[in-house]
Amino acid sequence: MINVTTVSDKCHPDQNAHLATLQSYFEKNLKERLMNIIFFLIVLSLLVALGFLAAFFWAVRSGQYDDDYTPSVRMLFDDESKTE
Amino acid sequence: MAILLDHTAGNTTQDTHDSQGCYHCGEPCEEELIQLGDKNFCCVGCKTVYELLSENQLDTFYRLESTPGNTLRTRAREDYAWLDEPAAIAKICDYQDDKHLKVTFHLPQIHCTSCIWLLEHLYRLDEGVLKSQVNFLSQEAYIQIDPQKISLRALVELLSRIGYEPRLQMDKLNSEKEPVVDRTFAYQLGIAGFAFGNIMLLSFPEYFGLTDLAFQRWFGYLNILLVLPVLLFSAKSYWQSAWQSLRQRQLNIDVPITLGIAVLFFRSVFEIISELGPGYLDSLAGLVFFLLIGRWFQQRTYHHLSFERNYQSYFPIAVMRRLAGKWSSITLDQLTIGDEIKITNNGLLPADGELLSGEARMDYSFVTGEADPVRSQVGAQLFAGGRQTGGEITVRLVKAVSQSYLTQLWNDEAFQKTYIPGSSQLLEKIGKYFTPTVLLIALATIGYWWPVDHRIALHAFTAVLIIACPCALALSVPFTLGNALRLLGKNQVYIKNTSVLESLYDVDTIVFDKTGTLTSGAGKEQLSAPGAISERNKTIIKSLASQSSHPVSRLLAAFWPSAQRIGVTDFQEVAGSGVKARVEGVFVALGSASFLGVTAKETGTWAKIGEEIIGPFVIKHQYRPGVEEILNDWSEKYDLYLLSGDNDASRKQLEAFFPEDHLHFEQSPHNKLAFIKSLQAQGKKVLMIGDGLNDSGALQQSEVGLVVTEDVNNFTPACDVILGSNQFVNLRGIMHYGQRTIHLVYGAFVLAFIYNVIGLSFAVQGLLSPLIAAILMPLSSITIAVVGVLGSNFLFAKIKHKLRG
Known part of the structure; x- marks a missing residue:
């Protein structure tokens, strides 16, 4: 929750009323807005997770899990120019 | 160190600067x-490879590992003329068109980093090679060539020349095109893991008790x-099995x-739709996911080994046949009765x-276990699987x-045995009692x-069915x-699957083969020689023997490591009989007694130096070390x-032992x-320990078939355990x-039961909340997994120091 009281103490009395309305507005809508954000984030997180699942499927399909040893050796070979 | 393993390491760790090492x-x-x-080089072959590689700027081969090559000294040159036949090419290759030919070779010589490097740089040796890729673990090379520039035969000859002779046996003729890899399991596991993580989230x-109706409904439906x-997909195999x-x-x-899965699902769906609660879908x-992980852990594949080989993996792929007066190569599947074929020294009769x-x-x-070669004259009947040791022979086939x-053996019903992956006799036994008990408690x-x-x-009622789901129980095996298999596999004890360990536990009868099993097999023969031989005679015999490739000659050539070698002249080899030559002017001969023209009291190989007769030299099959202890100990526990x-x-x-x-x-x-069948008819559980094709039927029929092999890369008949x-x-x-x-495993069962009892005590009172289920079920699974892995590691550490290598 946003604490408005500490702010209002130092402010001009006229502004206090304004801040009070703001506060009530925030509190009323906070839950609803939080909900919206969470739904949005959940959909987003699921999409991200689905993206990774798709990446995993692609990796399996392209045979990257068929040989899990040789590539680790191959990557250490020095590149040499192919022309002699 | 007490560990024995890794015969591959021996090849690579030798000192390059050793002046005598190749x-x-x-x-x-x-x-x-x-x-x-x-x-230094040990033979012309090795030197030639070195020259070939250095000419083509492939020196890196020797820099990656020291002495990485495969010796060419003991290799007989094969004739690959049959690879020119279009029919043979079509059977061997994976794919071909005018410009491309793809082929996968099994190269058992692959053993180090340099091998991978060299085989993947084949294109530098021949521009016809478009692509080559190595799978180290399965010792396979996938090669793509341009058939206009290099023929398949030339490729195989190139590979043989540099020391990587493809394994081309008869079974290659029946192998599938483009082997299909089944990756369903990876997808199942991936989906289960994905769903598990997200449902938990x-x-x-x-x-945390943050219950809000709107959340709950949306999350529930998700x-x-x-x-x-x-x-529907990940748990498919469980539905099928049930x-x-x-x-x-x-x-x-x-x-x-x-049953547990089904109840979990329907109760959860009911709770979510009727807004009673969140359901147990995370537990489901x-x-x-845990069950699939267990299955994955259990699957232990030794890529370079095969437990399913029959005679086809032992027989050659082609032989020389006479057709209309001319000799030409022909693949084995085309041979018919009446064909005349030629077998050279060391060739196999198909x-x-x-x-x-x-x-x-x-x-x-x-094939038969007979230790000594059988001599026979023209007209005699010869049997498939025999290896000719001597000169060239021609044979007319009388059988397909x-x-x-021998090959009729494979028509026996013993070879129809099928194995269901993941099955376990222990779990089957428990399942018989478990299910009725759970149903009884639920009712x-x-x-x-x-x-x-x-x-x-x-x-x-539903809670009982859910919590009693024997997930932890099923994970113990x-x-x-699975971990025991892994540990044993690291020590050259290769076991086909986990159910073999279960069968081994019940064994009460052990049957041994002799030749090659109790005695050491091919390549490990010892030579027995007469006592007093002068240094000069040793030198002469060694010099003569090293000119011939006959098995006795090879053993003799290496018999006195300290003896020198000197030049011989007028060398002559009479196939199947012996060799003769002149050494420093003296007539020297080596061979059978009849060849030397002497009357011998004993069989064996004799040497004649001038007029002096030395011998006999006899090949001896020795009992393996430890045979005595094993037989002594086991004769008390088992029927041998x-x-x-x-x-x-x-x-x-x-x-003394039997x-x-x-x-x-x-x-x-x-x-x-x-014989194995008759033992089983008496209710015995048999472990057969053998080595050769002649044991194939017995190995297959017995509860557990164990094969002893000098080199795990060599042919082994179908079996359950391969033992270096x-x-x-x-x-x-x-x-x-x-x-x-x-x-x-029994201990783990007890532990799983305790968890089940705790869960059930909640369930029967109607107190099982989704949270308790979500904690208890993964917790029990993880404890069982940890106990299983750590326990088997601990037990292995205890026996490890007793192992000898």
Whole structure:
């Protein structure tokens, strides 16, 4: 929750009323807005997770899990120019 | 260090600067020493490879590892003319068109980093090679060539020339095109893991009591959506197995598992739709995920080994046949009765036939267990699987390849055995009692609560079925035994699958083969020589012997490492009889007594130097180290039998370990198979320990078939366990370890039962909340997995120091 009281103490009395309305507005809508954000984030997180699942499927399909040893050796070979 | 393993390491760790070691293959230059610059080579072949590689700027081969090459000294040159036949090419290659030809070769010589490097740089040796890729673990090379520039035959010859001779046996003719890799399991596991993680995430608010109706409904529906693929796809094999079992009116362990899964799903869907609660979908996804992990752990594949080989993997792929007066190569599947074929020294006879010309000296040791080669004259009947040791012979076939005396063995019903992956006799046994018990408890619960409150009654009933789901129980076998397999595999004890360990536990009868099993096999023969031979005579015999490739000559050439070699002149080899030459003007001969023209008292190879006769030199098959201890120890615990294809010359020696009537000699492959069947008819559980094709039937028929092999890359008949011969001495320890791991599984069972009892005590009271289920189910699974893995590691550490290597 946003604490408005500490702010209002130092402010001009006229502004206090304004801040009070703001506060009530925030509190009323906070839950609803939080909900919206969470739904949005959940959909987003699921999409991200689905993206990774798709990446995993692609990796399996392209045979990257068929040989899990040789590539680790191959990557250490020095590149040499192919022309002699 | 007590560990034994890694025969591959021996090749790579030798000192390059060892003045006597071959720069290419690292083997000692005993028989020959060729120098090129500051480098030593053990044979012309190795030197040629070195020159070829350095000409093509492939020196990196020698920089990546020291002495990485494969020796070419012992390799006989094969004739690959049959690879010019379009029909043969079509059968060997994976794919071909005008511009491309793709082929996968099994190259058992692949053993180090340099091998990978060289084979993947093949294009530098021949521009016709478009692409080459190595799979180190399965020792395979996938090669793509341009058939316009290099023929398949030229490719195979190139590979052989640099020391990587493709394994081309008869079974290659029937192998599938473009082997299809089944990756379904990876997808199933991926989906289950994905769903498990996300459902857990969406259930988190629930765990902390943040209940809000809107959240709950949305998350609930999302969870149902996420769990559907797990239920229908990931858990598919469990549904199938349970259904199979029910149809056979049996209750295996998958029945309560799928029952639990089904109840979990329907109750959760009901709770979510009627807004009663969040359901147990996280537990469901977790359960399937853990079960699949267990299955994955249990699957241990030794890529370079095969447990399914038959005679086709042993026979060559092609032979020379006479057609219209001309010799030409032909693949084995095209041979017909009446064909005339030619077998050269060290060649294998692929079908029964009649000897037309030459003197046959057939080595049947792998086929019948007979230790000594059989000599026969023209007109004699020869049997498939024999290896000619001597000169060239021609044979007329009287049987087809698949109908020969030996190969008929594979028509026996013993070879129809099928194995269901992941099955476990232990779990089957438990499942029989487990399922009825759970159902009884569930019915008792509903019976107790129904009069009190219908809702609690249904709640408690379903809770019992959910919590009793024997997930932890089902995980004990894969994790404990799967890890045991892994540990043993690191020590050259290769076990086909976890159910073999279970069968091994029940064994009460052990049947041994003799030749190659109790005695050491091919390549490890010892030579016995007469006592006093002068240094000069040693030198002469060695010099002469190293000119010939006959097995006795090869043994003689390496027999006195310290003896020098000198030049010989007028060398002449008479196939099947012996060799003669002049050394420093003296006439020298080496061979059978009749060849030397002397009357011999004993059989064996004799040497004649001038007028002096030295001999006999006899090849001796020695008993493996540890045989005595093993037989002594086991004769108290098991019923021991010996089935040998050999004659009963060693009966006296073996009677110390076997009861007199348990020794059987001159047994044919068919006899051996029948004998195992007769033992089983008496209710015995048999472990067969053998090595060759002649044991194939017995190995297949017995509860556990164990094969001892000098080199795991060599041919081994179909079996359950492949044992590197240096591990034979540790057989007792291995057997003991196998039994201890089964005890450990029983321990894990007890632990799983305790968890089940705790869960059930909540469930019968109707107190099982999704949170308790979400904690208890993964917790029990993880404890069982940890206990299984750590326990089997601990047990292995205890026996490890006793192992010898």
